[in-house]
Amino acid sequence: MTDTPIHKVAQATPESMARRIRGLSDRTIAWIFVAPTIFLLLAVNIFPLIWTIRLSFTDYRVNRPNREVEWVGLQNYERILSDPDIWATMQATAHFLIWTIVLQVLIGFALAFLINKKFRGNDLWTTIIVFPMMLSPAVVGNFWTFLYQPQIGLFNYVVAFVTGADPASFSMIGDVHLAPWAIIIADTWMWTPFVMLICLAGLRSIPDSIYEAAECDRASKWRQFWTITVPMVLPFLMLAVLFRGIENFKMFDLVVQLTGGGPGNTTTLTSIDLKREAFEKWRTGYSSAYAVILFVTVFGLASIYVKALNKVKER
Amino acid sequence: MSFSVTEPSNGTKWFAGILVIGYALITIAPLLWIIATGFKSGPDSIAYPPKVVFEPTLEGYVNLFTDRTRATQDMLDAAGEPQTWYDQIARDQGTVITGPSRYGERFMNSVIIGFGSTALCMLLGTAAAYAFSRFRVPLKDDLLFFILSTRMMPPIAVAIPIFLMFRQLGLSDTHLGMILLYTAVNLSLSVWLLKGFIDEIPVEYEEAALIDGYTRFQAFYKVVLPQAATGIASTAIFCLIFAWNEYAFAVLLTSGTAQTAPPFIPTIIGTSGKDWPAVAAGATIFLVPVMVFTILLRKHLLRGITFGAVRK
Numbered sequence: 001m002t003d004t005p006i007h008k009v010a011q012a013t014p015e016s017m018a019r020r021i022r023g024l025s026d027r028t029i030a031w032i033f034v035a036p037t038i039f040l041l042l043a044v045n046i047f048p049l050i051w052t053i054r055l056s057f058t059d060y061r062v063n064r065p066n067r068e069v070e071w072v073g074l075q076n077y078e079r080i081l082s083d084p085d086i087w088a089t090m091q092a093t094a095h096f097l098i099w100t101i102v103l104q105v106l107i108g109f110a111l112a113f114l115i116n117k118k119f120r121g122n123d124l125w126t127t128i129i130v131f132p133m134m135l136s137p138a139v140v141g142n143f144w145t146f147l148y149q150p151q152i153g154l155f156n157y158v159v160a161f162v163t164g165a166d167p168a169s170f171s172m173i174g175d176v177h178l179a180p181w182a183i184i185i186a187d188t189w190m191w192t193p194f195v196m197l198i199c200l201a202g203l204r205s206i207p208d209s210i211y212e213a214a215e216c217d218r219a220s221k222w223r224q225f226w227t228i229t230v231p232m233v234l235p236f237l238m239l240a241v242l243f244r245g246i247e248n249f250k251m252f253d254l255v256v257q258l259t260g261g262g263p264g265n266t267t268t269l270t271s272i273d274l275k276r277e278a279f280e281k282w283r284t285g286y287s288s289a290y291a292v293i294l295f296v297t298v299f300g301l302a303s304i305y306v307k308a309l310n311k312v313k314e315r
Numbered sequence: 316m317s318f319s320v321t322e323p324s325n326g327t328k329w330f331a332g333i334l335v336i337g338y339a340l341i342t343i344a345p346l347l348w349i350i351a352t353g354f355k356s357g358p359d360s361i362a363y364p365p366k367v368v369f370e371p372t373l374e375g376y377v378n379l380f381t382d383r384t385r386a387t388q389d390m391l392d393a394a395g396e397p398q399t400w401y402d403q404i405a406r407d408q409g410t411v412i413t414g415p416s417r418y419g420e421r422f423m424n425s426v427i428i429g430f431g432s433t434a435l436c437m438l439l440g441t442a443a444a445y446a447f448s449r450f451r452v453p454l455k456d457d458l459l460f461f462i463l464s465t466r467m468m469p470p471i472a473v474a475i476p477i478f479l480m481f482r483q484l485g486l487s488d489t490h491l492g493m494i495l496l497y498t499a500v501n502l503s504l505s506v507w508l509l510k511g512f513i514d515e516i517p518v519e520y521e522e523a524a525l526i527d528g529y530t531r532f533q534a535f536y537k538v539v540l541p542q543a544a545t546g547i548a549s550t551a552i553f554c555l556i557f558a559w560n561e562y563a564f565a566v567l568l569t570s571g572t573a574q575t576a577p578p579f580i581p582t583i584i585g586t587s588g589k590d591w592p593a594v595a596a597g598a599t600i601f602l603v604p605v606m607v608f609t610i611l612l613r614k615h616l617l618r619g620i621t622f623g624a625v626r627k
Contacts, residue, residue: 026450029531033446037439037502038458044499045465048476055476062479111338117323119332125339127613132342133620134609138562139598142581143349146591152361154348167363189342197617201625208321215321239624250469253562257581271563274471279567284475291472298467 049295056289063282076289086290088265089273095180096187096255096269097248101241103188108195109237113229115196116203126200130193137190141257144186148172148258173259176266183255183267187248195240202236203229235313242305249298270294346602352595357408360591374408375592377401378585379418379600383410418597421579425601427490428575429558432497436554439498440505441547445535447506448513449521459507463622466503470563481568488569496568497558504557504622505550511623512546513539549615552608559605576601 056076060069080086111129115122132140147155151168160167172182206228214224252271255261261268261276268276274294278287323331352360354371383405386394394411397403405412446452447459477496478487486492516539524534540547566578580597584590612619618626 026531030446030450030452033442033450034452034458037443037462037506040439040495040499041462041465041502044477044496045468045473048473048480049468051476051479052472107338111335114331114335117328117331119328119335122332122335123613125335127610128339129335129342130613130616131346131606131609134556134605135602136560136562136577136605138560138566138577139580139601142594143345143598146352146594147345147348149361151363152365154345154365157363157365189345193342194620198621198625201617211321236625239621243621246467252469252471253577257562271469271471274469275567278471278475279478288475291469291475295468295472298469299464302467 052288052291055285056292058285060285060288061282062284072285076286077293079286080290080293085265086273089268089270092180092265092267093249093251093269096183096251096267097245099184100187100191100248101244103184104192104195104244105237105241107188107192108240109199109233111192111196112199112203115200126197130197132190133193135190137254138257140190141186141254144182144258145173148182150174174263176263179259179263179267183258186258187251187254190254191244191247195237195244198236198240198243199233202233205236206232231315235309238305238309238312242302242309245305246298246302249294249301349595349602350599352592353599355592355595357585357590357592360595372404373401374404375590375596377404378408378590378593379583379596380416381405381412382414382416383408384413385409386411418576418579418583421574421576422600424490424573425559425575425577428493428497428573429555431490431494432501432558433551433554435494435498436501436505437547437551440502440509440550440554441540441543443502443506444509444513445539448510449518459510462503462506466500466622470500471567474564474567477564478568488571488573490573493565493569493573493575496564497561500561500564501554501557504619505554507622508550508553508619509543509546511618511626512543512550515546516542546615549612549619552612553619556605556608 057071057073058069059072059076061067115126144155147153148171150156150171153167153172155172156167156170159165159170170178172178172185210228210232211224214228219227250271251269252275255267255269256272256275259267261272271294274287274290277283277290351367351369353375354373355366355369356372356374359366359369360375381401386406386409390411391406397406402412447455452458481487481492484492486495520538520542521534524538525531529537560577561575562577565575569575569578576597580594580601583594583597585593609616
């Protein structure tokens with residue numbers, strides 16, 4: 001930065017004149033420009049986070065403001081980690097997370113691969129496919145309940161039409177075995193385009209010359225796919241998985257509108273459980289500890305994953 | 316035409332095209348279904364088998380924007396002739412309109428909070444992104460990572476203390492509170508995206524301006540801002556869409572005056588059971604603007620959804 005032309009000019013002119021020319025010093029401007037952002041983020045993100053950590057060691061309850069607040073040490077954490085219900089919730093979250101990622105990666109990659117064949121009008125169809133992911137997840141969840149209605153729902157009707165079953169014989173959101181799949185299907189419908197777009201960018205980043213060279217070496221299409229296409233797209237794919245993983249770990253709006261966590265607790269993902277503890281049972285201290293555990297988990301997993309991603313990129 | 320080994324054959328193109336178009340049709344079917352349901356009558360919306368061909372009506376839209384009550388014959392007689400077309404539609408269903416519904420208000424709240432937070436977010440975000448792009452900021456990488464990491468927290472986890480804080484400050488259920496909150500949530504996106512866009516503008520332009528006697532501020536808003544206009548516009552649309560779609564904070568921190576449309580739409584019910592055409596109408600009005608924006612954004616879509624990590 002110091003050897004740019006403007007600095008040379010500034011050094012050649014007297015200090016007072018230089019200041020008039022440049023107005024405020026760059027350092028001052030940098031601070032004026034960055035400070036409001038940092039301040040707002042501290043106020044709305046970091047301060048609440050610290051407050052959450054503090055509350056997590058207490059038995060505070062928002063709905064009983066006059067009660068004496070007691071320090072309970074690590075008791076909240078112990079109770080959460082030894083609670084089988086919470087482990088069941090974690091399991092439901094893991095099931096949702098794994099299946100949505102598997103389906104979205106497979107379908108998303110396949111679509112990107114096909115779109116990259118550059119057939120006529122592929123831009124238009126890509127835009128159409130992208131629509132679902134831009135919509136409000138809560139509103140989407142709400143209207144999927146309509147599609148999933150037994151008998152009258154479009155989803156049930158189509159499934160019944162294809163399989164020959166009675167459309168009134170199954171309820172995607174009322175059945176304990178089907179409900180976890182109901183949320184996976186809706187999420188996959190919504191977010192496959194996200195993975196697709198990132199894969200497409202990956203595919204388009206591969207220079208034609210590599211394939212031309214492989215063709216000269218008489219490598220089969222199949223071999224080209226596994227030795228060129230897949231490794232070159234992998235960093236992109238892993239990035240897509242990172243984004244989807246973090247987003248679906250936090251998943252709340254779509255699922256809460258779709259199933260509300262039911263039937264039973266079969267689709268109670270961690271965020272939904274946390275919301276119940278914090279805003280229905282009003283166990284503020286307990287749910288703060290819960291929130292801290294979730295945050296540490298997502299942050300920890302994401303950091304490990306980013307390290308792996310960087311290794312793949314370096315290769 | 317030159318021969319290229321990387322150009323797919325016509326057969327491959329046809330095959331790929333058919334599969335992609337097939338997927339696209341399946342994927343928009345639910346959306347078209349919702350839009351269609353908004354124009355169905357109550358009985359048509361829950362008909363079996365589902366009706367693809369139906370007589371369109373504005374019942375759903377009238378029901379969405381009005382509160383109605385089931386009317387007995389006496390009430391209908393007392394109310395006299397219907398005055399307007401929407402009155403007529405309500406009468407045809409055996410109801411009388413008692414007043415406007417809350418959907419209009421909620422929709423306006425979405426507009427106010429969406430545009431308010433986007434404006435504030437762009438103001439703060441552009442300044443911060445410019446500073447991160449052009450100046451030596453101490454701990455720059457750490458600050459940038461910190462800004463990004465704020466996005467990793469589950470909203471419900473942050474909502475507990477924010478709920479307490481807002482209650483203390485009198486910001487619960489206010490437009491200002493929601494605008495500040497959405498601004499903070501969106502700042503990570505706007506700073507990262509805008510930094511990428513500003514990085515792409517050659518530094519030489521500003522240097523030339525500075526040599527011509529512009530101050531830093533002048534160089535910033537007379538040279539950099541116009542150059543970054545497309546980037547700023549697409550970032551703004553992303554912020555707007557996020558604020559528009561947000562549900563978790565809205566449902567926890569607002570209940571009346573500042574409630575936005577997403578927590579409201581699922582609560583729409585009719586005079587007898589769930590009024591699906593009205594829900595579908597509410598969803599349609601709410602979702603169609605986003606689809607239009609998606610078309611406008613399509614060149615920068617990938618960049619936006621990956622926080623600038625992937626550029627085309």
